[in-house]
Amino acid sequence: VHTGESAALPGPSAVGGRAKRPTLNDVAARVGVSRALVSLVIRNAPGPSAETRERVLRAAAELEYRPDPTAQVLRRHRSRLLGVLLSARDAFHADLVEAIYPAAEKLGYEVVLSALAPTRDERKAVDALLSSRCEGLILLGPKASSKQLTALGERLAVVAVGRRVKGIPVDTVRTADEEGVHQAVDHLVSLGHRAIVHVDGGRGPGAAERRRGFRTAMGRHGLSDAVRIIAGDYTEESGGQAARALLQGGNLPTAVLAGNDRCAMGVLDAFIRAGVDVPREVSVIGYDDSQLARLTHIDLTSVRQDAERMAELAVRAAVERLDDGRTTARDIVLSPQLVVRGTSGPARPTAELT
Amino acid sequence: VHTGESAALPGPSAVGGRAKRPTLNDVAARVGVSRALVSLVIRNAPGPSAETRERVLRAAAELEYRPDPTAQVLRRHRSRLLGVLLSARDAFHADLVEAIYPAAEKLGYEVVLSALAPTRDERKAVDALLSSRCEGLILLGPKASSKQLTALGERLAVVAVGRRVKGIPVDTVRTADEEGVHQAVDHLVSLGHRAIVHVDGGRGPGAAERRRGFRTAMGRHGLSDAVRIIAGDYTEESGGQAARALLQGGNLPTAVLAGNDRCAMGVLDAFIRAGVDVPREVSVIGYDDSQLARLTHIDLTSVRQDAERMAELAVRAAVERLDDGRTTARDIVLSPQLVVRGTSGPARPTAELT
DNA sequence: ATGAAAGCGCTAACAG
DNA sequence: CTGTTAGCGCTTTCAT
Numbered sequence: 001v002h003t004g005e006s007a008a009l010p011g012p013s014a015v016g017g018r019a020k021r022p023t024l025n026d027v028a029a030r031v032g033v034s035r036a037l038v039s040l041v042i043r044n045a046p047g048p049s050a051e052t053r054e055r056v057l058r059a060a061a062e063l064e065y066r067p068d069p070t071a072q073v074l075r076r077h078r079s080r081l082l083g084v085l086l087s088a089r090d091a092f093h094a095d096l097v098e099a100i101y102p103a104a105e106k107l108g109y110e111v112v113l114s115a116l117a118p119t120r121d122e123r124k125a126v127d128a129l130l131s132s133r134c135e136g137l138i139l140l141g142p143k144a145s146s147k148q149l150t151a152l153g154e155r156l157a158v159v160a161v162g163r164r165v166k167g168i169p170v171d172t173v174r175t176a177d178e179e180g181v182h183q184a185v186d187h188l189v190s191l192g193h194r195a196i197v198h199v200d201g202g203r204g205p206g207a208a209e210r211r212r213g214f215r216t217a218m219g220r221h222g223l224s225d226a227v228r229i230i231a232g233d234y235t236e237e238s239g240g241q242a243a244r245a246l247l248q249g250g251n252l253p254t255a256v257l258a259g260n261d262r263c264a265m266g267v268l269d270a271f272i273r274a275g276v277d278v279p280r281e282v283s284v285i286g287y288d289d290s291q292l293a294r295l296t297h298i299d300l301t302s303v304r305q306d307a308e309r310m311a312e313l314a315v316r317a318a319v320e321r322l323d324d325g326r327t328t329a330r331d332i333v334l335s336p337q338l339v340v341r342g343t344s345g346p347a348r349p350t351a352e353l354t
Numbered sequence: 355v356h357t358g359e360s361a362a363l364p365g366p367s368a369v370g371g372r373a374k375r376p377t378l379n380d381v382a383a384r385v386g387v388s389r390a391l392v393s394l395v396i397r398n399a400p401g402p403s404a405e406t407r408e409r410v411l412r413a414a415a416e417l418e419y420r421p422d423p424t425a426q427v428l429r430r431h432r433s434r435l436l437g438v439l440l441s442a443r444d445a446f447h448a449d450l451v452e453a454i455y456p457a458a459e460k461l462g463y464e465v466v467l468s469a470l471a472p473t474r475d476e477r478k479a480v481d482a483l484l485s486s487r488c489e490g491l492i493l494l495g496p497k498a499s500s501k502q503l504t505a506l507g508e509r510l511a512v513v514a515v516g517r518r519v520k521g522i523p524v525d526t527v528r529t530a531d532e533e534g535v536h537q538a539v540d541h542l543v544s545l546g547h548r549a550i551v552h553v554d555g556g557r558g559p560g561a562a563e564r565r566r567g568f569r570t571a572m573g574r575h576g577l578s579d580a581v582r583i584i585a586g587d588y589t590e591e592s593g594g595q596a597a598r599a600l601l602q603g604g605n606l607p608t609a610v611l612a613g614n615d616r617c618a619m620g621v622l623d624a625f626i627r628a629g630v631d632v633p634r635e636v637s638v639i640g641y642d643d644s645q646l647a648r649l650t651h652i653d654l655t656s657v658r659q660d661a662e663r664m665a666e667l668a669v670r671a672a673v674e675r676l677d678d679g680r681t682t683a684r685d686i687v688l689s690p691q692l693v694v695r696g697t698s699g700p701a702r703p704t705a706e707l708t
Numbered sequence: 709a710t711g712a713a714a715g716c717g718c719t720a721a722c723a724g
Numbered sequence: 725c726t727g728t729t730a731g732c733g734c735t736t737t738c739a740t
Contacts, residue, residue, distance in 0.1 A: 023733055034711045039735060049709060069485050070433075071733035073424045074716050088448035089645065097442050098471035105473070110482065113467035117452035119459070128464065131423050132486075236652075269652065272626050291443065298590075298623065377717055388727045393719060403725060425717035428732050 022063040030059045042067055073133060080109050082318055083129030085122065085139045088115040091261075091290045092307065093140045096161065099311030100138065107319045109136075126152070136318035139163075141205040153329075157321035159314045162205045162305075164331075171317040172331045173310050177206045180303040180336030181213030182220075184257055184285045187301075187338055189221045192347035193255040193283065196226065199242040199267065201234040201259035210259060210287065232259055239266025247274050254282060254347040261286035261293045264300055268343065279345035289339050299342035306334060376417040384413045396421055427487055434463050436672055437483030439476065439493045442469040445615075445644045446661065447494045450515065453665030454492065461673045463490075480506070490672035493517075495559040507683075511675035513668045516559045516659075518685075525671040526685045527664050531560045534657040534690030535567030536574075538611055538639045541655075541692055543575045546701035547609040547637065550577070553586040553596040553621065555613035561588070564613060564641065586613050593620025601628050608636060608701040615640035615647045618654055622697065633699035643693050653696035660688060 024042075028035045033052065040047045041056040042065075048056070059065075073079045082104050086093040097113065104111045112132050114125040122144055129137060136157035142149065146168050152158050153169035161173045181198075188196055198214040201207030211229060218227045230245065232238035239258055243266065246252055258264035264286030271278055278284055286293050289304035313332050320326045378396075382389045387406065394401045395410040396419075402410070413419075427433045436458050440447040451467065458465045466486050468479040476498055483491060490511035496503065500522050506512050507523035515527045535552075542550055552568040555561030565583060572581045584599065586592035593612055597620065600606055612618035618640030625632055632638055640647050643658035667686050674680045 024735095025733080035733090036712085036735075037710060040710095043735090047709065052709080066485075068428075068487075068733055070424055070428045070487055071716090072735080074422075074428055074718090075733080075735045077716075079424075088451050089445070091443070094442035094469075097469055098474075101469070101471045102473040110485075112486070113469060115448075115451055115455070115467060117455045119456040120452075131464075132466070133422075133424055378719095379717080389717090390719075390728080391726060394726095397719090401725065406725080422717050425732090426719080428734090429717080429719045431732075 021068070022065045023068070024065075027056065027060050027063055027065050030063065031055050079133040079135055081132060081134045082109045082111050082136045082138060082315065083126075083132060083134035084111055084113050085125050085129065085137065085142060086113060086115055087141065088117065090141070091292055092288050092305070095291060095307035096140055096311045096314075099308040100315055103312040103315040107315060107323075109315070109319065123148075130155075135322050138314050138318060143205075157318045159317045161310060161314050164206075164209065166331070167329075169327075169329055171314075171321070171329055173314045173317065173334070174206065174332070175305045175310070175334045175336040177209035177336070178213030178216065180287065180305075180338070181210050181257070182217045183336065183338040184287075184303055185214065185217035185221070187340065187344065188255045188257070188283060188285070188347075189223075191283070191345065194223060194226055194347070195228075195253040195350065196223075196255045196257060197228045197230060197242075197246065197253040198257045199230045199232040199239060199259055199263055201232060201263070204234045204259070207234070207259055214257065228253065232263055234260045234263055236262050236266035236269070239263035239268075240270040241266070243267040243270035244274075247271075247276070252276075252282060254350060255285070255344070256282060257285050257287075259287060261288040261290045261300060261302055264302070264343075265292065265298070268298075268300070279343050281348050283344040283347070285338075285344055293339075293341075301341045301344040302339055304337045304339045306337070309334060375422070376419045377422070378419075381410065381414050381417055381419050384417065385409050433487040433489055435486060435488045436463045436465050436490045436492060436669065437480075437486060437488035438465055438467050439479050439483065439491065439496060440467060440469055441495065442471065444495070445646055446642050446659070449645060449661035450494055450665045450668075453662040454669055457666040457669040461669060461677075463669070463673065477502075484509075489676050492668050492672060497559075511672045513671045515664060515668050518560075518563065520685070521683075523681075523683055525668075525675070525683055527668045527671065527688070528560065528686070529659045529664070529688045529690040531563035531690070532567030532570065534641065534659075534692070535564050535611070536571045537690065537692040538641075538657055539568065539571035539575070541694065541698065542609045542611070542637060542639070542701075543577070545637070545699065547607075548577055548580055548701070549582075549607040549704065550580065550609045550611060551582045551584060551596075551600065551607040552611045553584045553593055553613055553617055555586060555588040555617070558588045558613070561613060568611065582607065586617055588614045588617055590616050590620035590623070593617035593622075594624040595620070597621040597624035598628075601625075601630070606630075606636060608704060609639070609698070610636060611639050611641075613641060615642040615644045615654065615656055618656070618697075619646065619652070622652075622654070633697050635702050637698040637701070639692075639698055647693075647695075655695045655698040656693055658691045658693045660691070663688060 024035045024038050028038045037048055038056050041053050101111055114128045116125055138159045141162045142160050146165050149170050150168040159171040200211050215227055230242040232242055256267050258267050264284055268284050276282055286300045286302035289302040293300035293302040317330055378389045378392050382392045391402055392410050395407050455465055468483045470479055492513045495516045496514050500519050503524050504522040513525040554565050569581055572578055584596040586596055610621050612621050618638055622638050630636055640654045640656035643656040647654035647656040671684055
């Protein structure tokens with residue numbers, strides 16, 4: 001039995017396999033031109049005539065052709081990919097990520113995310129980014145040593161966000177933490193507070209600066225002797241613990257300056273549960289002005305770090321190295337801005353004499 | 355002016371360019387064998403003798419050779435990449451992501467994340483994943499229409515988490531939301547509650563099931579007439595609004611069953627701020643048992659969705675399609691588990707007669 | 709304006 | 725056990 005159709009293969013349509021994606025070749029064949037020409041049209045590079053362009057584009061549309069990024073990357077020696085290291089749990093990181101996407105897009109870069117997880121430390125997460133052929137890395141609150149960062153910075157464009165590092169080939173975007181704390185302390189002092197406690201962020205990003213800022217700000221107001229710092233670690237837990245310790249100690253301050261918003265949440269919650277009126281009895285101030293703080297029902301006075309702007313500057317910094325060939329490190333410092341909301345108010349009268 | 359050196363290019367070493375990465379060729383040349391052999395050794399495929407293996411490995415180490423994933427993907431027709439769509443802001447998604455990483459690693463897959471953002475809708479985020487040549491997609495709480503999901507499912511392995519969809523080529527991993535709500539209602543009723551309000555999740559994932567579960571559970575206890583549902587949307591805002599409405603309405607229930615933990619947080623906060631004692635006056639129950647709920651200072655009674663297990667099952671489902679060739683859709687339903695904590699307790703005495 | 713040819717770095721047949 | 729030969733899908737000279 002011969003059908004006379006032996007030459008016409010049934011094509012790869014059959015079976016259960018996924019439909020094969022069309023390639024440049026397929027499009028070229030259909031239009032009857034060369035691959036190169038199609039390539040030019042697709043990337044709309046100069047060259048092809050308007051008419052060819054038209055025909056190629058139509059064919060591509062009909063075939064639902066989509067260029068294969070893998071092949072493109074292999075051939076051009078660029079991926080136009082920016083890797084972002086983040087902690088999935090961190091709300092501020094979420095804010096940054098959301099702003100990184102549009103910033104990168106505007107400059108013609110794509111973004112890949114790599115999150116920290118219990119089974120996935122920074123090294124692993126960064127390795128994944130490197131495997132993706134990222135040309136630049138934006139590290140949100142990295143904990144890596146400066147040595148490790150240096151090694152990275154020597155291989156590709158690296159920007160550390162929210163962390164201060166000096167003298168290494170890595171850009172930095174951060175807010176002036178000392179200044180932010182100054183603003184918070186000034187605000188409190190102007191409301192009559194003198195007994196102010198700082199629950200710090202331990203060895204977390206920016207914690208050292210915030211601690212220092214607290215000391216100097218208190219000093220400026222002649223309150224050096226009133227400086228009280230409780231060790232914390234930027235978590236709700238540590239905030240709650242600190243607050244409970246203050247309650248038990250009986251020496252309740254009139255204001256608590258938390259190391260960040262998460263910590264402030266813990267402080268707030270512990271106070272409210274204990275029946276302490278915020279802000280009438282105690283004022284609470286956070287740091288980060290995360291989405292959480294802004295929710296009307298939380299309404300936390302906080303020091304704002306402009307996530308959107310930080311994201312944009314971080315992306316821009318990476319792209320400057322990549323596209324403009326900058327090689328000197330930049331340390332970009334933004335001004336924070338205290339946002340006064342409902343958790344801070346006049347100090348309650350205290351027994352102490354002036 | 356001729357320099358006589360026209361033939362000898364300086365090579366790409368010079369200038370400010372990054373050092374070129376060594377290739378298979380470089381390693382092969384150094385050892386004096388063929389590329390193919392090196393390739394085998396690197397992937398430690400069977401074939402090469404122990405001795406060759408040894409020499410190749412050493413050379414690779416010396417050169418700090420690392421295979422180029424791009425080229426690998428292009429050549430093998432597999433990426434072993436699983437794409438995950440998530441909302442950066444969602445704490446439950448963060449839990450899932452953290453569990454997806456190890457689950458995927460165990461099965462030999464890598465994970466790429468694509469987050470939703472204001473400027474980046476689901477379509478865009480999924481497109482990015484497709485561009486990365488993902489072989490499978492794990493969509494966390496997707497909002498796409500079943501039509502769109504079908505189209506995706508026809509192209510690659512797709513798993514929707516936390517959403518029910520029937521009759522389309524997409525796997526599903528979710529918890530039995532009705533059952534979860536049943537447990538919560540049973541718990542409350544056993545504590546003497548009859549006036550129970552449900553703040554729902556609108557059109558969010560699982561919201562319809564939870565709403566239905568609330569109705570049937572109340573019905574079973576002969577409380578059909580007591581069913582009160584307030585429209586919400588899974589946000590803290592909506593929880594706060596609902597709670598305030600209840601307070602103003604003067605018809606305070608003895609318990610509020612929130613659509614999820616975020617909503618419960620809003621409810622809780624509004625009550626606490628208004629001086630309502632939780633759980634003495636009103637019990638509050640959440641849904642998700644997110645990290646937030648578990649924090650000791652929040653201590654929210656909540657319905658647990660086992661993120662770890664869901665993540666593992668989702669990954670496994672995708673991999674079954676990929677590695678084992680399964681093509682029939684699976685709907686994987688887990689049992690939720692009420693976790694009783696501090697925000698639920700005996701109903702306060704009410705005026706109503708039994 | 710268009711096409712031919714030569715790879716990017718790797719893997720998969722197939723020989724030897 | 726090892727090497728040769730073809731490409732994957734795309735971009736880039738360089739001709740025409």
